[in-house]
Amino acid sequence: MPMMKLAQNILLNLPPELSHNVAINGLNAMGQLPGPINPLQGRKVAFLGRELANPIGLAAGLDKDAEAVLGLAKVGFGFVEVGTVTPKPQPGNPKPRLFRLREHNALINRMGFNNQGVEAMAGRLQRVRESGRVSNTLIGVNLGKNKDTPLESATDDYLIGMHRLYALADYFTLNLSSPNTPGLRQLQHGGALAELLGRVKEAQQRLANGRAVVPVLLKVAPDLDDEDIESIATALAASELDGLIATNTTLDRHAVQGHVHAKEAGGLSGAPLTQKSAEVVKKFRAKLPANMPIVGVGGISTPESALAMLAAGANLLQIYSSFIYKGPNLVQKLITSTRANN
Numbered sequence: 178m179p180m181m182k183l184a185q186n187i188l189l190n191l192p193p194e195l196s197h198n199v200a201i202n203g204l205n206a207m208g209q210l211p212g213p214i215n216p217l218q219g220r221k222v223a224f225l226g227r228e229l230a231n232p233i234g235l236a237a238g239l240d241k242d243a244e245a246v247l248g249l250a251k252v253g254f255g256f257v258e259v260g261t262v263t264p265k266p267q268p269g270n271p272k273p274r275l276f277r278l279r280e281h282n283a284l285i286n287r288m289g290f291n292n293q294g295v296e297a298m299a300g301r302l303q304r305v306r307e308s309g310r311v312s313n314t315l316i317g318v319n320l321g322k323n324k325d326t327p328l329e330s331a332t333d334d335y336l337i338g339m340h341r342l343y344a345l346a347d348y349f350t351l352n353l354s355s356p357n358t359p360g361l362r363q364l365q366h367g368g369a370l371a372e373l374l375g376r377v378k379e380a381q382q383r384l385a386n387g388r389a390v391v392p393v394l395l396k397v398a399p400d401l402d403d404e405d406i407e408s409i410a411t412a413l414a415a416s417e418l419d420g421l422i423a424t425n426t427t428l429d430r431h432a433v434q435g436h437v438h439a440k441e442a443g444g445l446s447g448a449p450l451t452q453k454s455a456e457v458v459k460k461f462r463a464k465l466p467a468n469m470p471i472v473g474v475g476g477i478s479t480p481e482s483a484l485a486m487l488a489a490g491a492n493l494l495q496i497y498s499s500f501i502y503k504g505p506n507l508v509q510k511l512i513t514s515t516r517a518n519n
């Protein structure tokens with residue numbers, strides 16, 4: 178659609194965070210137009226006890242405050258993940274904190290969980306649910322901890338998010354893998370992870386209270402060695418968590434060395450992640466129970482990279498950076514390319 182292409186070009190010529198805000202406003206406006214909202218039809222896929230119309234989802238971080246859920250659902254995604262949301266609102270890191278590395282089809286961000294908090298998100302998701310306009314697109318909520326919550330109390334923050342949003346989310350993601358909240362990634366390791374997952378699992382049952390249990394997934398970093406992967410997989414299986422999302426952004430700058438923004442602090446996403454994320458998925462697939470779903474994310478931007486992620490063992494896919502660079506038309510393209518496979 179030429180209009181779409183034009184809008185995309187305009188957006189890519191604005192400063193990155195302004196462009197992000199304009200896009201969210203545009204998507205929000207798109208969602209307000211009347212009419213039914215349905216995912217694009219592709220290869221149907223079973224996920225968390227539901228049947229999705231297609232396996233392509235939007236990754237967390239684009240719609241941190243659930244401001245554009247209807248518009249994003251209208252784009253046709255099979256599932257849309259909002260957040261990361263923290264219990265209290267927080268401003269995130271000072272700007273600039275988002276950088277385009279266009280030559281690499283990549284981004285570096287150190288947003289730092291800027292968001293309006295669980296209460297604001299609950300209000301918006303409530304309105305989405307009440308509108309009755311989204312029923313076939315899964316809405317996941319990605320949960321985080323506030324920057325000023327000590328690491329020892331991090332679990333409490335995840336439980337606050339689950340508690341407040343339990344009736345509004347189709348699934349939760351525990352984000353333990355953002356590089357932009359000091360210490361967060363440590364929670365992926367050893368006893369800290371086992372304890373966190375144990376308490377989350379207990380809360381999941383308690384909050385269900387006779388209603389349907391809301392599934393919980395864990396989102397991990399790509400910067401894990403084999404030992405980390407082994408111990409995370411063991412903890413996931415032992416706690417019977419509902420699934421894995423791999424991966425978040427990377428600290429590795431190998432692929433973008435020499436770029437003017439390469440040394441910016443934060444997480445690198447987009448094309449430099451394609452191979453790395455698929456490798457992490459492949460290693461987890463070999464260790465996790467066969468029926469535990471994996472959502473593959475990281476550098477998926479073409480039919481080839483989508484198929485490679487599925488071949489590595491992912492059941493579903495999410496995109497973020499390529500959606501920024503290529504726009505909504507990419508979603509249909511990826512859905513078509515994954516139609517015949519798996």
Ligand SMILES: Cc1cc2nc3c(=O)[nH]c(=O)nc-3n(C[C@H](O)[C@H](O)[C@H](O)COP(=O)(O)O)c2cc1C
Nearest residue numbers: 236237238261286424425446447475476496497498
């Ligand atoms: C600007 C930006 C903000 C992000 N914010 C979040 C976030 O709040 N929570 C999260 O779990 N992941 C966040 N991510 C990571 C993405 O969800 C995704 O895991 C990562 O970018 C890799 O996918 P991609 O290569 O398709 O972008 C963010 C990524 C970007 C580029």
